[in-house]
Amino acid sequence: MNNQRLPIRPRRNRKSEAIRNLCRETRLSHESLILPFFIHDKETNETIDSMPGCMRWSLPGLLDEIKEAMAVGIQSIVLFPAIKDELKTPDAKECFNENGLVQRAVKTIKDNFPELSVITDVALDPYNSDGHDGLVSEDGIILNDATLDVLCKQATSHAEAGADVIAPSDMMDGRVGAIRDSLDSASFENVSIMSYSAKFASAYYGPFRGALNSAPKSGDKKTYQMDPANVKEAVREVMLDIDEGADMVMVKPAGPYLDVISTLKDCVEIPIAAYQVSGEYLMIESACSAGWLDRRSVIMESLIGIHRAGASAILTYYAKEAASWLTQ
Numbered sequence: 171m172n173n174q175r176l177p178i179r180p181r182r183n184r185k186s187e188a189i190r191n192l193c194r195e196t197r198l199s200h201e202s203l204i205l206p207f208f209i210h211d212k213e214t215n216e217t218i219d220s221m222p223g224c225m226r227w228s229l230p231g232l233l234d235e236i237k238e239a240m241a242v243g244i245q246s247i248v249l250f251p252a253i254k255d256e257l258k259t260p261d262a263k264e265c266f267n268e269n270g271l272v273q274r275a276v277k278t279i280k281d282n283f284p285e286l287s288v289i290t291d292v293a294l295d296p297y298n299s300d301g302h303d304g305l306v307s308e309d310g311i312i313l314n315d316a317t318l319d320v321l322c323k324q325a326t327s328h329a330e331a332g333a334d335v336i337a338p339s340d341m342m343d344g345r346v347g348a349i350r351d352s353l354d355s356a357s358f359e360n361v362s363i364m365s366y367s368a369k370f371a372s373a374y375y376g377p378f379r380g381a382l383n384s385a386p387k388s389g390d391k392k393t394y395q396m397d398p399a400n401v402k403e404a405v406r407e408v409m410l411d412i413d414e415g416a417d418m419v420m421v422k423p424a425g426p427y428l429d430v431i432s433t434l435k436d437c438v439e440i441p442i443a444a445y446q447v448s449g450e451y452l453m454i455e456s457a458c459s460a461g462w463l464d465r466r467s468v469i470m471e472s473l474i475g476i477h478r479a480g481a482s483a484i485l486t487y488y489a490k491e492a493a494s495w496l497t498q
């Protein structure tokens with residue numbers, strides 16, 4: 171049978187590896203990946219029941235792991251502390267202790283690896299006996315403006331310890347402006363703010379709260395984290411954060427919110443980060459450990475999807491492994 175006269179054949183651009191490489195629209199690089207670390211104040215590293223494959227690191231363990239991660243190309247990390255129960259209080263004041271776990275960790279990391287960019291999470295949930303990101307009133311209301319003062323102290327203490335980027339994940343109104351102002355007043359005008367601008371009230375955070383034992387003791391986070399149904403509201407949050415001085419904005423979770431990332435890409439001039447959260451990680455891990463999906467291919471496809479949607483930086487528990495695949 172004669173071939174069809176078919177002048178336009180998209181398959182020609184896929185005919186070989188070399189041609190596919192020329193035609194590729196999006197390239198994922200290890201330089202885009204940010205590695206999250208759970209840390210605790212203990213001598214040894216611990217596995218995390220709610221997140222198989224992830225660890226809570228001791229400070230010495232953390233330094234060893236950072237060294238390995240940097241060897242495969244990781245250039246940025248973010249820290250999440252598991253705080254001892256006896257240090258959790260309703261006023262969350264441990265969060266700005268200059269000798270607190272995060273502050274000590276940042277100092278040690280920057281002493282050992284000055285070129286690594288260290289991002290710290292600013293929110294009260296690991297420190298707050300109520301498990302909320304803000305202060306809680308007696309009748310259970312999450313207090314916005316009173317929380318800002320504590321967040322500012324927390325952010326400044328991270329900057330004093332040497333953090334390069336402060337990442338407020340609390341979703342209180344006005345926090346980016348308040349933190350910018352506090353940092354500037356303390357002469358930390360070069361410390362950046364990566365705002366969790368569009369952080370949704372998501373069921374995908376469950377395993378993370380297990381890792382830090384930070385789940386809310388009562389109620390949920392719906393009065394501050396966003397409704398998963400909304401995208402215009404994400405634009406509004408991002409615009410506000412930009413006006414208040416954010417350097418980068420974040421969408422979280424990532425995979426179920428690719429449309430949000432993509433919408434923001436078209437209307438925002440500053441870099442967009444996205445967080446592939448604990449539940450997304452566990453969906454992949456559980457399907458792969460059952461032998462149902464091919465692990466490496468699925469991880470890379472999930473990350474390229476987030477990048478293609480418009481995230482220039484991706485926080486992912488796969489950062490070290492993916493970087494090693496990308497640089498090997």
Ligand code: PBG
Nearest residue numbers: 293295339374375378447448449
């Ligand atoms: C809390 C915080 C959460 C995550 C990052 N910072 C959980 C929450 O808001 O309850 C979730 C990350 C993940 O699930 O991997 N400020």
